[in-house]
Amino acid sequence: MKVLVAVKRVVDANVKVGVKSDGTGVDISNVKMSMNPFDEIAVEEAVRLKESGAATEVVVVSCGVAQAQEALRTALAMGADRAILVESEVDLQPLAVAKLLKALVDKEQPQMVMLGKQAIDGDANQTGQMLAALAGLPQATFASKVVVSEGRATVSREVDGGAEVLSLTLPAVVTTDLRLNEPRYVTLPNIMKAKKKPLETIRPAALGVDVTPRLTTLKVGEPPRRAAGVKVADVETLVEKLKSEAKVL
Template sequence: MKLLVPVKRVVDYNVKVRVKSDHSGVELAGVKMSMNPFDEIAVEEAVRLREKGIATEIIAVSMGVAACQETLRTALAMGADRGILVETDAELQPLAVAKLLKALVEREQPRMVIMGKQAIDDDMNATGQMLAALLGWPQGTFASKLTIDGDHATVIREIDGGLETISLTLPAVVTSDLRLNEPRYASLPNIMKARKKPIETIKPADLGVDPAPRLTTVTVMEPPKRQAGIKVGSVHELVEKLRNEAKVI
């Protein structure tokens, strides 16, 4: 079974994000970038499926500038077999990404697309659902456990107040949640091997997709700074402040 795993290059989760001085977006110059953490989980799950003998090939896909090859190399070092870079300078929004993935699915014919439930840079949580809709495939979102048996996949997904178990008929789209697994660290030998694995570079036009954005960012603002706390001398004073100043009781 062939698996397709999209991976996104985002600002590293350890970096404190800064807004540009003109409020047009987030500052990316000189900022450490890495693979979206939810996509790491998706790659790990794909590799585990291959180790179980269920998957036969893992294709990592990234979209964006040429530097996204670094993200693909990380996926290859984790265990993906080959990579595809859809190179473009355009601002890629979820619908455009879903259309590009649809075209790649039709070309590569995977039995399953495993992807992160969302990217930590925009938290859109829309690409997986859009892709499933465009393909007409069943979807298992927010997966915390994935089991495959023949042409069926069982997904345990996290919902408000508990867990939901659903059965999907392959081919299908699955999006990974935090508790699906813990991604492995790429070993030095695998990092060296990843340098020799093939990465194909194509353009959106090669897939017949126009990636032009449909949404316009008006302004980006930092959240207001939290006010400093104060100490109170007694329970009576605390109650007075909660009632008269905070007005929460």
């Protein structure tokens, strides 16, 4: 079984970002970048499937700028077999990424496609669902457990009402949640080995996909600063302030 895992290069989760002075977006110049944490979980799960014998090959793919190779090399160091970079300088939106992944699914013919449930930069939570629709594949989102056996995937997922278990016929699309696993620590020897693993670079045009943005960002701004709190002498004063100042009563 071949597993295709999509990963995205994002601002590191520990970095505090700011808005550009012209309000066109988030300023990512000179900040640490890393693999999207949810995608890291997807890579870990795919590698575990290979280690258990359920999968035979793990292919990682990223869509974006040339520097996305760093995230791919990290995935290779975690245990993936080879990588594909769809290089584009265009700001790729979820639909464009889903179309690129669909083209790669047609080319690679994986039995399972795994993605993080969302990226921590845009928080769109759209790519996996769009890919499943475009490719006509069954999907299971927010996976907290994945078991593969006899051409089927049994996926446990959390929903608003509790827990749900889905049984999917492969090939299928699975998006991963935080509770699925704990990604392994990447060791230096594996980082060195990853440098020798194959990494193919292609352009969107080679896949026949138009990645022109369809959405326009009007303005990006920081949330308003929270006002300082005040202490009140008694309950009557609190109620009065809630009525006259906060206007919540």
